[in-house]
Amino acid sequence: xxxxxxxxxxxxxxxxxxxxxxxxxxxxxxxxxxxxxxxxxxxxxxxxxxxxxxxxxxxxxxxxxxxxxxxxxxxxxxxxxxxxxxxxxxxxxxxxxxxxxxxxxxxxxxxxxxxxxxxxxxxxxxxxxxxxxxxxxxxxxxxxxxxxxxxxxxxxxxxxxxx
Amino acid sequence: xxxxxxxxxxxxxxxxxxxxxxxxxxxxxxxxxxxxxxxxxxxxxxxxxxxxxxxxxxxxxxxxxxxxxxxxxxxxxxxxxxxxxxxxxxxxxxxxxxxxxxxxxxxxxxxxxxxxxxxxxxxxxxxxxxxxxxxxxxxxxxxxxxxxxxxxxxxxxxxxxxx
Numbered sequence: 001x002x003x004x005x006x007x008x009x010x011x012x013x014x015x016x017x018x019x020x021x022x023x024x025x026x027x028x029x030x031x032x033x034x035x036x037x038x039x040x041x042x043x044x045x046x047x048x049x050x051x052x053x054x055x056x057x058x059x060x061x062x063x064x065x066x067x068x069x070x071x072x073x074x075x076x077x078x079x080x081x082x083x084x085x086x087x088x089x090x091x092x093x094x095x096x097x098x099x100x101x102x103x104x105x106x107x108x109x110x111x112x113x114x115x116x117x118x119x120x121x122x123x124x125x126x127x128x129x130x131x132x133x134x135x136x137x138x139x140x141x142x143x144x145x146x147x148x149x150x151x152x153x154x155x156x157x158x159x160x161x162x163x
Numbered sequence: 164x165x166x167x168x169x170x171x172x173x174x175x176x177x178x179x180x181x182x183x184x185x186x187x188x189x190x191x192x193x194x195x196x197x198x199x200x201x202x203x204x205x206x207x208x209x210x211x212x213x214x215x216x217x218x219x220x221x222x223x224x225x226x227x228x229x230x231x232x233x234x235x236x237x238x239x240x241x242x243x244x245x246x247x248x249x250x251x252x253x254x255x256x257x258x259x260x261x262x263x264x265x266x267x268x269x270x271x272x273x274x275x276x277x278x279x280x281x282x283x284x285x286x287x288x289x290x291x292x293x294x295x296x297x298x299x300x301x302x303x304x305x306x307x308x309x310x311x312x313x314x315x316x317x318x319x320x321x322x323x324x325x326x
Contacts, residue, residue, distance in 0.1 A: 045289070052215015052224060052282040061215060061285040093295030119215040119282075120302045120324050122224045122294060126208070129289035132256035139283045161283050 006058065007140055007160055009111050014062060015144050017107035018156055021099070027077035028149030041143045042155045045129040047071045047087050049100040053108070053160075055116035060139075060160035062107075063131060064100045070152030074099060087125035097121035103156075134159050169221065170303055170323055172274050177225060178307050180270040181319055184262070190240035191312030204306045205318045208292040210234045210250050212263040216271070216323075218279035223302075223323035225270075226294065227263045233315030237262060250288035260284035266319075297322050 015031060022029040035041075045065040053060045066074060071092075072085040078095050086092050100121045108116050133141050144156040178194060185192040198204075208228040216223045229237060234255075235248040241258050249255050263284045271279050296304050307319040 048287070050213060050215075050224070050285060052213075052217060052222075054215060054217035054280040054282060059280060059282045061213070061282050063285065090295045090298055094298035097295075097298065117217040117222060119217060119222045119224050120297055120299050120322065122213060122226065122297070122322060124211070124287065124292055124294050126292035127290040129287055129292060132253045132260075132286040132288060134283055134285070135253055135257035135260065136283050159283065159285060 013111040014107040029146040049096045052119035063157040065155040073148040093123040176274040177270040192309040212259045215282035226320040228318040236311040256286040
């Protein structure tokens with residue numbers, strides 16, 4: 001596969017995996033297709049979960065980033081209301097780690113890129129978190145913005161170095 | 164190697180790599196040995212750079228986290244004063260990405276664990292960033308706190324799932 005083909009496959013499968021995983025856990029998401037951008041474009045993020053992806057000539061990261069309303073929507077859907085949306089609660093943070101695990105696992109199976117391994121999710125909380133675009137040559141970033149129901153934003157930020 | 168041996172080797176080599184890389188770039192760091200903890204313990208972090216590590220039965224992440232004074236000290240040392248310590252400046256953020264690249268690369272060579280691959284660094288800025296401890300069974304977290312000269316803190320947060 002040519003480099004750009006591999007990247008396009010990865011970006012598409014991550015996007016569709018997020019939508020199908022969200023549907024299964026009872027989370028209504030809508031991809032804002034017109035706002036999909038190369039580079040990084042996120043705002044008002046209070047929680048993030050990152051997974052590293054390595055293998056088959058691909059090195060990269062997949063980050064799920066949530067606004068506070070988005071964090072509430074995800075925790076409410078995935079815990080059935082059993083867990084409060086507190087970014088200082090490791091259990092609540094582990095819920096978004098699990099979401100990124102599920103999305104990455106499904107995306108890598110669907111992309112059918114063999115021999116790829118992932119890291120356990122690393123979750124971050126804070127105020128106004130934003131990732132800096134990668135500055136290395138050969139690393140491409142993409143931001144897929146999703147609207148959540150009843151409110152909030154989820155950003156899927158993908159960075160890949162496909163060689 | 165037994166699991167705990169491998170983890171101990173990784174934690175020690177990451178710590179010593181950070182010290183030797185810092186020395187080479189003209190950054191004075193002191194490991195606060197008494198405050199090395201299992202789990203996550205960081206405060207007032209405004210910038211972070213994460214690298215994913217996969218291979219040879221190890222999956223994990225290495226995160227360098229900086230307070231605002233720590234960020235200033237790192238940028239000043241590594242850019243020779245040529246770059247201002249602005250977390251909104253992608254060039255400044257790429258400096259801490261490069262620091263984590265150098266530390267991870269040296270640590271993995273020194274640990275002599277073959278077949279390990281890393282992701283490009285993913286950098287984050289924000290206010291009061293803290294990582295949630297991993298909740299998965301089998302994932303161990305360690306925080307190594309360093310004091311910087313003239314001021315500031317650098318935290319090296321390592322999470323590994325050694326199987």
